[in-house]
Structure formats: structure tokens, C-alpha cells
Amino acid sequence: MLTVGDVFTSYGMIKALNGVTLSASEGEITCLLGPNGAGKTTLMFTIAGILRAQAGSIKFDGQSIERLSAAKVVEAGIALVPENRLVFPTMSVEENLEAGAFIRVAKDRAGVDDDIERMYMRFPVLKERREQMAGTLSGGEQQMLALARALMSRPRILLMDEPSVGLAPLIVEDIFQIIRDVNADGMTILLVEQNANMALSVADKFYLLEHGRVTFEGAPGELEQDEVIRRAYLGTE
Amino acid sequence: MAIERELFAKMVDFVQNCIDGIMIGAAYGLLAIGFTIIFGVMRRLNLSFGPSIMLGAFFGTWAFLTLNAAPWMVLAITIAGTVITGIYVERLCFWAIRRDATIASMVSSFAIWMQLDEVAILMLPGRTYPFPEMFVSGGLNFGPFFVRAEHLVTLLVTILMVVGIRLLLYRTTFGLALRAVSESSDAAKYMGINPSRITFLAFILVSLIGGVAGYLLLATDQQVTPYFGLWVTFKGLIAMMLGGMGSIPGAIIGGLVLGIIETQTQWYLGNAFKDMSAYVVLFLALVLRPGGLLGQGIAERQDLAFRRV
Numbered sequence: 026m027l028t029v030g031d032v033f034t035s036y037g038m039i040k041a042l043n044g045v046t047l048s049a050s051e052g053e054i055t056c057l058l059g060p061n062g063a064g065k066t067t068l069m070f071t072i073a074g075i076l077r078a079q080a081g082s083i084k085f086d087g088q089s090i091e092r093l094s095a096a097k098v099v100e101a102g103i104a105l106v107p108e109n110r111l112v113f114p115t116m117s118v119e120e121n122l123e124a125g126a127f128i129r130v131a132k133d134r135a136g137v138d139d140d141i142e143r144m145y146m147r148f149p150v151l152k153e154r155r156e157q158m159a160g161t162l163s164g165g166e167q168q169m170l171a172l173a174r175a176l177m178s179r180p181r182i183l184l185m186d187e188p189s190v191g192l193a194p195l196i197v198e199d200i201f202q203i204i205r206d207v208n209a210d211g212m213t214i215l216l217v218e219q220n221a222n223m224a225l226s227v228a229d230k231f232y233l234l235e236h237g238r239v240t241f242e243g244a245p246g247e248l249e250q251d252e253v254i255r256r257a258y259l260g261t262e
Numbered sequence: 263m264a265i266e267r268e269l270f271a272k273m274v275d276f277v278q279n280c281i282d283g284i285m286i287g288a289a290y291g292l293l294a295i296g297f298t299i300i301f302g303v304m305r306r307l308n309l310s311f312g313p314s315i316m317l318g319a320f321f322g323t324w325a326f327l328t329l330n331a332a333p334w335m336v337l338a339i340t341i342a343g344t345v346i347t348g349i350y351v352e353r354l355c356f357w358a359i360r361r362d363a364t365i366a367s368m369v370s371s372f373a374i375w376m377q378l379d380e381v382a383i384l385m386l387p388g389r390t391y392p393f394p395e396m397f398v399s400g401g402l403n404f405g406p407f408f409v410r411a412e413h414l415v416t417l418l419v420t421i422l423m424v425v426g427i428r429l430l431l432y433r434t435t436f437g438l439a440l441r442a443v444s445e446s447s448d449a450a451k452y453m454g455i456n457p458s459r460i461t462f463l464a465f466i467l468v469s470l471i472g473g474v475a476g477y478l479l480l481a482t483d484q485q486v487t488p489y490f491g492l493w494v495t496f497k498g499l500i501a502m503m504l505g506g507m508g509s510i511p512g513a514i515i516g517g518l519v520l521g522i523i524e525t526q527t528q529w530y531l532g533n534a535f536k537d538m539s540a541y542v543v544l545f546l547a548l549v550l551r552p553g554g555l556l557g558q559g560i561a562e563r564q565d566l567a568f569r570r571v
Contacts, residue, residue, distance in 0.1 A: 073452065075451060075452075094456070095451050095452070095454065095456075096451075096454040096455070096456050098454075099452075099453065099454030100454060104452075105452045107448070107449060107452055111446050111448060111449035111452075112449070113441070113442055113445035113446060113449060113450075114445060114446075115445060116441060116442070116445060120438065120441075123438055124438055124439075124441075124442040124450070124453050124455075125453055127435070127438065127439060127442070127453045127454050127455050128453075128454040130435055130438070131435045174453070175452075178453065178454065
């Protein structure tokens, strides 16, 4: 569904991605593991059109998207749940959801309202807090909101960047259960995660990213769990 | 009996000053809204906001002097001139300069300020020019109080504009996008919102607001000088800081408070103290309530801004 072919991305002089090739299949959860600075977020941003690839191709459903603007990528059906959630802190929960549907709210008001109700069914805590400012929610609630907000654009693939960061272990369990549920409804997910244990528990397939390159790919269980985790945190030295 | 009458006369003066202050303060509030909206979407101060209104007004007064334009034409030309200058400022100081280079764009907005002053002086050399009066004049008496017709128009137009701005921000897709960009331009981008486009439109919006406010102030004073730009930037910034950055109701309240304090000072201490009172009040407000009278503190706002990183 999503294929990344030999992608190079730099920040000025610093090369962050040195020819990354990977793919995410429809209906699956694909995990991207790797130590800090390996280029995981850079890859997410490159796919989402926030950063430009110097070389390489990104195809989504056969369509080349590497030259599209961030807005066009969202319209193509790719939504990003950013690291640290980045909810709009002084806007209400409901307004956050509306903002998530920005690309279609003018054309399809009724559909957006329906989707908001659907999000409230899936995340009842958001309904309770619909008038509340998003910045006053707990970390787990904010993560739910960020996920629901991304779903509001009706994407076909969800890019999730470090959904567990800064959350208590019990809440992380909840969030991953939600990720499983969303996936069970047919959503394709590309997940970047530091918490390799959690990530491997949901992944259909995973990639190890080190120094801007894919150094291993496989299904959970193909590599010794301890080895994956060690490399995911520390890299190969 | 005599004492009572004297006391009554003093009360009347005081209330009359408050009325005048509210009228002029309404226009200050509009200016403060202009600063607040741009600060919200850009996290930068646009120091050229005042001078671009001044230049718009110079276009207006130029049309009045050379083409003998009617008042409503002067209004239209002032607004159009402000919008064009505002777009120029946005392209040069904000669009062309990277989003994270806060100081660079503030300094360049200062440089553009000097440039706009020069353009105004080249266009109409000299110091003071007449600015045509509004289509209304005279005034109304309410018992012992008197309200100038220009002031009444200023207040009414301000109320209409504030209602309009609120509807625009809270009832339209553009408003949703503008608020999203103000909260986190990165997250807004992930939702498919284009922050540069929203910023551009925000500049047009505040130039419209500024052009109207500038016209109301100048048509009341009936004269314009190149210093009007400096004056607008000061009044707008002080009103914004008083009310609390990033809050529209705060901007209006800041404007009203500033207007009332200025008129009272002018009446009791004389004209020389009018501008000084504004600075004293700003200083006191910053020391006692750094977050402004209303809305979030600057510190918290900046904290939010930095948390995006």
C-alpha cells in the first residue's frame, strides 16, 4: 500500500536518511524500531510531505507522493499522529477534532459531525471532555485525542510517531489496545516506537532503522527478541 | 448647595472623560486585535503594523488633496492602501524569513517601518496634512453629557467589527485554521492546513481591521503626520500588553482601559502627561500583572510556543 524506495533526506548538511527502502501492507501494523537519531521521525516527516526527499520514491496506492505538499498528502489519505501528540492546547476537544477534518470540513459538514459522534463512541472519555480545553487533558487522553483527530481526515493509513512517549506503563497498554482496535477495523498503520516490547506485541512486520538505513526487516519472532530490543535501543556498534 | 453643585460638576467631568475614553479606546482595541492576531499566528511582533496603516492613510489623504475624493472614497483608499502595504510587509519580513528566525523578522519589520516612513515623506513632503472628516459631524447630548458623532461612529464600527471577527474566528473554516496555526503551526500542517497561506490571509485581515481603525482615528483628529505609524504601533502594543497577549477580548479591554486612562490624565494633568500615562500604566501592568488583565500570561503562551519543538 505504501512503499518507500531508496529515500535520501537531509537537514542541511546532515544526512538523516541514507537510502531507506520499506513497505507497509494494507491492513497491517508495520513497526519502525531504532535508536534515537536513527531517522525514524525524519522518515515519517518525509512520507507526510513535511520534509522533502532529495532522492528516492514514495508511492501510496501506486501514486507517487514524494513531490506532494503536506496538505496534498493528507488529501491522498495519509494522516500523521505526531510525537508528543501536539493537540491544540487552548482549543476544545471538539474543535481539535474539527481541525483534524480541515481538508473536508467545508465540503462535508454533515459527514464531519457524524465522524465526531463516531469518535465519541470509540473514545467515550473525549465525549465527556468535549468542551474542555485539550491542554487540560491527561497525557493518555491527549494521545487518544491526537489519534482521533488524525482519523478525522478519513485516512487510509495512519503514521504514528512514538505514541507511548511520556505515558505511564498502564496507559501505554491502553493506547496499544486502541491501536489494535483501530487496526482491527481495517486501518493500515505505520508505527514508530521506542518501546520495542510494546511495538513487537502489535506488529505484523517490523524494520530496524540505524544511521538512516534499514538494517533488518522481518516479522516478530524471526530475530531473537532480546537481540531486536538491544539493537532497537542501542544500535549495532 | 454650592459644594454639591461643584461635586456634581466634577462627577460629570469624570464620566464625560470615561465616555470619551471608551470611544477612543475602542479604536485602540481594534489596533490591539491586529497585533494580537499576527502575534498569534506568527509568534512574532509586526512592528510595521502602525506604519503600514500610516501609509494607507497617506494614500487616502493624497487622494483627498489631489483628486478631492469623497469621504467614503478616502475610507476605501485608506483600507486598500493599508492592505497593499500589509501584503508587502508580510512578503518581505515574514514570508521571506524562516519561521524560526524570530529576531530577524522583528528587526526587518523595523527596517520596513523606516522605509514606509520614507515613502510617506516622499509622497507628501512636509509634516502635517489635513485628513478629511467623516460623513457625519456634530454630536449628541445625553443629559449633561456630550458625544461626538465621530466617536459614536467609531464605537459602533468597532462593535460591528469585533462581532464580525469573532464570527470569522469561531464560525468559519478559515477561523478554525487560523486558531489551529496560532496554537501549533506544526500540528496544523499535519492536518493539511497550510500555515503560510493562513498567515498571508491573516495579514490581509489585520490590514483591513487596521485600515478601518486608522481611518476612524484620523477622521476624528482630521490630520495625519508620518508619526502616525509610531503612534499606532505604541498604542496598539500597549493595549495588547495591557489586555494580555493572544486574547481578543483582552485586546478590547486593554484598548478601553488605555483610552479611559489617557483621557482622564489629559483632563486632570494636561496634554503633556497623556502619552506618559500610557507608559506608566504599561510599566505598572507589566510589573503587577505580566500576563495582562485578561487571558493567558505571555510566559505561558511562550511556553506553549516552545513546547512545539
